[in-house]
Amino acid sequence: MFAPLPEEKAKKYCIDLMQKLDAEKRIDFETPIDKSDARFSTDCITQKDSLGQMFGVCVCLNQNNEEVVLKAFSGQFNSVWNVPGWVPPLLDETTFYETTKESDRLIHQLTDQIEALTKEIKALESQYLEEKPDFAQVQNLKSLRRAKSALQKERKTMSQQSMTEIFSLYRFYCADGKLLQFKDIFKDGTQPPTGCGECCAPKLLSFAFQHKLKPISLAEFYYGTEPASKKKRHKEFYPPCDEKCAPILPFILGLEILYRDDSIVVINKPSGLLSIPGRGEDKLDSVTTRLKRIFPQCIEQPSVHRLDMDTSGLLVLALDKESHKNLSVQFMEGKVHKKYVAFLKNKPSFGKGCKLNPVIENEPLSGRIELPFRLDVENRPHQIYDEVYGKWGITNFQFLPPQEADAMLQVFRLNKTQLEHFRKNYELVAVVFEPETGRTHQLRLHSSSIHGLNAPIIGDNLYGTQTENERLMLHAFELGFTHPKTGVQMFFKT
Known part of the structure; x- marks a missing residue:
């Protein structure tokens, strides 16, 4: 790392x-x-x-x-x-030795028994190479092998239990x-x-x-x-x-830092964390808050772009004003490379805002979504489709074949329960988004709208549904930009 x-x-x-x-x-x-x-x-x-x-x-x-x-x-x-x-x-050292004393004794005891059986089995195997064993001797050898296997399984189980007890002793400030x-x-x-x-x-x-x-x-x-x-x-x-x-x-540390120098920090934001602080005590925790805790010398507002609270993935932050200005201009001028992957609740049925690219044999389905949205003032923070007052959002998309989609699941870091829930309830309908604009909730809207893909992102509690053991299945997995100080092209992928 x-x-x-x-x-x-x-x-x-x-x-x-x-x-x-x-x-x-x-x-x-x-x-x-x-x-x-x-x-x-x-x-x-x-x-x-x-x-x-x-x-x-x-x-x-x-x-x-x-x-x-x-x-x-x-x-x-x-x-x-x-x-x-x-x-x-x-x-705690004392607690460690108290915890492991008895299990270590039993594990060593089992090891001694396994070694004794191993010697006995090898001796018999050597003997039977020279003289053919009778039925009783063959059965005895099989019995010894079964006994050894049983002891090995018992030792493995006991070792795993001991490790679980040891790991429970660790404390991290x-x-x-x-x-x-x-x-x-x-x-x-x-x-x-x-x-x-x-x-x-x-x-x-x-x-x-x-x-x-x-x-x-x-x-x-x-x-x-x-x-x-x-x-x-x-x-x-x-x-x-x-x-x-x-x-x-x-x-x-509170952040997964993928890159850091005197000017910028690139992190992999987890789902459930705000990019910047919100209003109220319960919304103070954010990427910005945590960054300033680790790097107290950074500027007051290091954020140059944001991800929704429930979206995970790559974020770049500036540590000084010059870098902040440079990166902000890159984002405003559309010079930053961004790609997201999303898993959809169902297969798409393309609405009027979708323009599909010509279908090529053995190539994944791709196209472009152009839709106007604005804030629903009666139901904040929801955005709604509005051809009169809405601002246009543009997203390029490409669906992934099943094998690539399955490999992409790892970027979401689902725990065992979440992964089992996903595989039980959903098909592998994965799409890569490359937005040209950065409207609020743009990718979530382009997925869920009947004028877009008409397929909400799994776990979207605003424009779809979210059940227990689900998270928003939207992740920013690629980010590319020009380093604000060195001019070097930077590229990150999770």
Whole structure:
């Protein structure tokens, strides 16, 4: 994943940390060297038969605007969770050992039994290569194999139960002050990836937010013996990982940051989050609010375009006035590339506002929608079709073949229950929209109107219906624009 915070300042502290590790060959820097604990020697990660480890630094500001530097190592260091001077794990060490003591004993017991059976089975198999077994011996061998298989299944079940108990111990402090658990992130009993929550970035950020610190820079590096795969190099810097960090950092930070520099931020907005704050206390939470919490130096109004609250997908925001002006002009002049994907409740029946392109064999159906709409003043925020006072909205569309439509489902990140509900109740009617104008609710209206596709987007609570376990199935999956400072063409796809 892309590094969510600036790295430069933290990298300087990381280099200092590397030099200290080189010089002292230990990590318990807080302890006088003559009283250093042998467990904290770097020999366990630098010797030939060992494996290195990730280290990270987070530079923060306290409430007095003073710098505070935090450091962390991934997982345990030489089987130790807590080392003085380092950020602690995201679980309580004592509770962890109390929770795992009995399950570990039982799992080891099962492993011993499986290994004993494996030896017995191999011995009999070798014996029967030399002498043909009788019926009773064959049945005995089958019985031993069944017993081994049963024990393996029991061990697997017990290991899964143990992991569920361990994952329930993790606590994440977030940028908004909330305290989350894995169950708040992984729904429907989905298990987090092994090692999730043990990387440097979540440990550092959670500790910072817990202690009312503002993270301003974060960097991580690998130190020690390199793996045979060479995927990690000694003293090389790496961003937070895709497998274990990407699922949880957006919850800790409040935003899924796909790109960031000094001028702009590109995020993947979740469904249910406002692009900008609305009126009232219950509508303060928004992309803009969360962005300013992470990047307090950004301008008051960083938003240059919006997505409906229930629409998910790509948004670009400006961190300074010059970038904001430049991007705003690009949007106004129609120079920004935008594509959305939507899943429709039923097959379309094209109204008078649709102009279909010539049908080409084996090519998906495509065309253009042009319809006028205005605000329904009696039923805000609904828009209604009005040929006299309405403003024209123009959308190009292309339907997806079933295989591509099925692949596109992943961008919506439906949980298990939502996905089962979708497959049970709907066909794969997916359409890609490329709007030329940006009218309010344009794509939702062009889908639902009898003059358009006459097929509401699934989960549209304004122009269709939304039942339990449904969300608006509209996602902005492509975004392209010119970088406001460098002039480089930027392109993003989820």
